[in-house]
Amino acid sequence: MVSTEDLDYPQIILQYSNGFLVSKVMFTACELGVFDLLLESGEPLSSDAIAARLGTSTTGMERLLDACVGLKLLAADLTQEGALYRNTEISNTYLTKSSPKSQYHIMMYYSNTVYLCWHYLADAVREGRNQYERAFGVSSKDVFGAMYRQICDLGGGGGALARECVSLYPNSTVTIYDLPKVVQMAKEQFIPPEERRIAFHEGDFFNDSIPEAELYILSKILHDWDDDKCRQLLAKVHKSCKPGGGVLLVESLLNEDKSGPLETQLYSMNMLVQTEGKERTAAAYSKLLEAGGFREVQVKRTGKLYDAVLGRKS
Ligand SMILES: C[S@@+](CC[C@H](N)C(=O)[O-])C[C@H]1O[C@@H](n2cnc3c(N)ncnc32)[C@H](O)[C@@H]1O
Structure with a gap:
């Protein structure tokens, strides 16, 4: 009272x-x-x-x-x-990145994804549908592929994208595939135990087998590796992919003449000091996808930090 x-x-x-x-x-x-x-x-x-x-x-x-x-x-x-x-x-x-109990990544997911969508809560209630497109300039269906039921998030890390997928697509199941220590952390920290449509697979995507799926998501994965490793990984994904399925790359795309965007250029410098990879243009990702066996490549620039490139297996 x-x-x-x-x-x-x-x-x-x-x-x-x-x-x-x-x-x-x-x-x-x-x-x-x-x-x-x-x-x-x-x-x-x-x-x-x-x-x-x-x-x-x-x-x-x-x-x-x-x-x-x-x-x-x-x-x-x-x-x-x-x-x-x-x-x-x-x-x-x-709240520190290096702590074994860190919640940093989930905080960033809330801040960069959830927070922006909640800005449109009144629209979501009015229209009865998600506001991903308003918030990010790209439809969640473009990003996650509504027609795919069996999704494998390779290098899925903490599982933020997997959670987004299952919440948007009630008929989809998502397997988070990552190195054993990362999967252990994801299991403990990020995924509520009641979430039955998220499965985990511990493995090294270069040396171990990759489970069969209709859609593979590689979000911020290829930018870590050189062209040879990317081709090797994509060919392996292609082999495991069901016919009619595909692979979705979520990456920050450089302009074709590499004149920008500045943030992507800076990320590429960061890749130089931290990884074997680099940020690439849409044409460069398309070439890698085609070398891996994928066809009908579609590119969606979002105008935000991350873009989407989809390749299909015929
Ligand atoms: C840059 S993070 C991207 C995480 C997540 N996909 C995202 O969009 O935020 C790269 C991920 O790839 C995983 N990874 C790196 N090498 C791997 C390998 N050989 N096998 C499986 N996962 C790997 C890392 O553990 C990490 O979770």
């Missing part, structure tokens, strides 16, 4: 309205690397030092840090030079 006090000061209503502000503060601190920096530095840092190390404005960073203190995600020690910020135990454990 609502008390008269509640009617004078509607605490619960204010709390509900602020809910998304709280989430976004936490997501933003994760995305900008605040918790990772404070873990790595091993000592409390001032907001100016954090802003300088993370390349942000000082005014914005100070407010973000103070809000995180309010949320008990950070603690501040007051010194003569001003506040010095450090992680709380809960942030060290759950």
